[in-house]
Amino acid sequence: MADFSQIALDPSADAPIYKQLADGIRSLVDSGIIQSGEKLPATRELAGRLGLNRTTVSAAYAVLEHSGILEGHVGRGSFIAKLAKTDHPETTDWDSLLPPLESAVPAAPNVQISFASSRPAQRSFPLAQFRRLTKEVIDSPEAAQILQLGSPHGYPPLRRFLFEQATASGLARPTDDLIITNGCQQALDLLARLFFSENRGGNNGVVLEDPVYHGLVRVFSRAGANILSIPVDAAGLDPALLEEVLQQYRPRLLVVTPSFQNPTGATLSLDRRKRIVELAQRYSVVLVENDIYSELRYQGPSLPTLKELDESGNTILLRSYSKVSFPGLRVGWVIAPRPVIAHLAEAKQLSDLHSDQLSQAVLLRFAESGELTRHLERTRTAGADRLTCVLEACARFLPAGSRFTRPTGGMSLWVELPAPLLADSLLRRASERGVDFLPGRYFSARRPHTHGLRLSFGGLTPDEILRGLEILGESARAELASFANVAPLEPVAALV
């Protein structure tokens, strides 16, 4: 009988074990070590020999049966087939039935220092507190209610808590209501569907910042909206340019991230905020405030939200626990006038009935216990160090002629490379040396941003930031040297 122990099984590989096992048996057949007509060991026996679960072996055998390599005979066992069957010919042509896939962000191989992901560092999670508070939640008498079917508006105790907190702080008005969503992404998706997909005709424009988080652009373009864009500089959206667009196109929706915008890190001044709110009212555009980073301020005083400045009460405010606590628990919320929330609740119910209640209950306990505030304080302290470090490293290592934003919070900053440097060529060179980032084209509302790139520093240590930017700088200089005319060395200018 063949020696199955020579099949390499790697639990840390991407492919599941049963598939590795099936592939291994297939190789043994291909190489003639197992012959046609030979009987394979019973699943229980092979599982025992290889130290695997029996279902894993059954799954491997099933794969081999389906691909015609193995034949099962009830009561007799599994045998290697005489001839491999060909694939069934009647397979649907899915490509002709389905819309084309957008290309996803490719993962670079062997990246050691990644400026690409704007997620918090896993090592900074307050795991001990999470464990203690989750145990309190599941041991509480509310556990049964948490496990029962819930409301599309969200887990009632969390919804009440968030609305009382928002009302007490002046964020919510008596004419407002609140719904809990699976993070802000779902809030944006539900809004896009409400204002565009299900509501076609008329002016179907949405105004977005440019560059901007690509998930936001795609949500609105998928919903059939006409994407209008306003360039963002280091001070954020320019109200003068906004007014021109509002005047000319009379769009239906305006989405603004006033604090630590993704990807630029830009924050709108109080004056710009007031002006944007005024413009939204004057041109009757529905203002959506994407306010998911404002609690991650590391320097300077807080600014009021657009929602607070908007006396009309019409602003739709999006917030989330994902960026300030645990991104794997998908809990965000929307505060908006009651009719908007009623419509969102209807759309939410059709989309997925309601958000998961266990995470909602855990995050409520986190907020009520004060642990969220303490975690935020620690996050802000660490974030301030990272921010200082990344700004210093940008000034020190980026090639002459580069410009970069100087955010006072959040997780990202934006770099404009000097011509002829392109973000994509820099990425190719840097990723060979184990450093990556997202090039500007991933943040395009309408403009290409070929010289722009986002550096996300939220999940890195100061050492990683320094080393990463050193490599970026070296890669940029190597790339520049490959051109005929190398740019003269000049001090780096901050994009302010």
Place this chain on the structure above:
Amino acid sequence: MADFSQIALDPSADAPIYKQLADGIRSLVDSGIIQSGEKLPATRELAGRLGLNRTTVSAAYAVLEHSGILEGHVGRGSFIAKLAKTDHPETTDWDSLLPPLESAVPAAPNVQISFASSRPAQRSFPLAQFRRLTKEVIDSPEAAQILQLGSPHGYPPLRRFLFEQATASGLARPTDDLIITNGCQQALDLLARLFFSENRGGNNGVVLEDPVYHGLVRVFSRAGANILSIPVDAAGLDPALLEEVLQQYRPRLLVVTPSFQNPTGATLSLDRRKRIVELAQRYSVVLVENDIYSELRYQGPSLPTLKELDESGNTILLRSYSKVSFPGLRVGWVIAPRPVIAHLAEAKQLSDLHSDQLSQAVLLRFAESGELTRHLERTRTAGADRLTCVLEACARFLPAGSRFTRPTGGMSLWVELPAPLLADSLLRRASERGVDFLPGRYFSARRPHTHGLRLSFGGLTPDEILRGLEILGESARAELASFANVAPLEPVAALV
């Protein structure tokens, strides 16, 4: 100073406490007990007096400030205003901006026995096991990974487990892949978007059973699909009628619930299953199998899924843990050919990035530990008792001329009342006596079902089922007596 303790605060009321407090203070002002210009106690003081949280009092004061009843003066305190401000005039006319709301199912007041909800009984949840296994999950080294941003395909260990299980049991083929969704509702929504919203033009028909779960109809009509319907009898979808519709309309999608269909409880025979799979292949319609109840079989042998019978490998299979474990944890999944899953993953990422990972990890532990199987066995034992009871009670109490289905599993059965009895009139009468159900119109794909109704027995005790049906029978007879010609008493026929 006014006596605030006379304000009635009811923690079990629907309105949150801060709102009850604000309303109470407003009444004290309206009735002259608190006068214009009078100073209210500081929030901390009033909170202490009423035994409330200080943020609750702040929220109540904020509500009163926003509605112009209270004026806050920094450093001096809060005073009752001289004149109430009028509402701000610039409020957006949301009704003109947003599509009309569909009417939701109204909650009947004072219902003691509800046949309306097809959710499991809360008392049957295996809480001790949930607590033990959740603690294992959160104490495990995987906790940090669970809390980090995840994959649109789902929590990798759960996805792997489900796919290996499905492969071993012959449900999944090597050409298939799997994605985890927020229950089956999201799977249906993503499929509707993929095949209709984002893919307009051509034949845009979807074939649904009628009567059928309303959330399914609405998902597809919202996506712009043309709803085609096939009547369901006690044996389920009739393949002969299906063929006529497929021939005439050449629809794009066919959605079938082969086992214990909601609302009829009907199960397709093996012959009908084979025939439906053949027809789907012959007419090149994409077959979606909504298989969320099949594990709730109380009598008779299991039948293969359409997915297993479909040699072409094209069937899209939907499954869920929600109906067989905890509905409050939103975890379902789709098994389908790889190109379909790739598209669903793209749509899922735009919709909400990924499903909540804590619940996925908890349900994985539930399944792996064998607790899910044990819970299912207990659920089936209790379900068999309920089913016997509800069938006996229907035969005994429903008025002569009624017909009802005889499911062998699931949570619901379907009753057709004899003319002139209407489901809505019966509901009005029965709900006055504390019993409710969902009338047929809530399950309309195209037909009105005015004489039909769904009885969901999954969450009731045998005693409640008996008492509830006794009241339904009495209400039906009272309603019939209100007509001129009372139907003669005849034995009740089962709809088989």
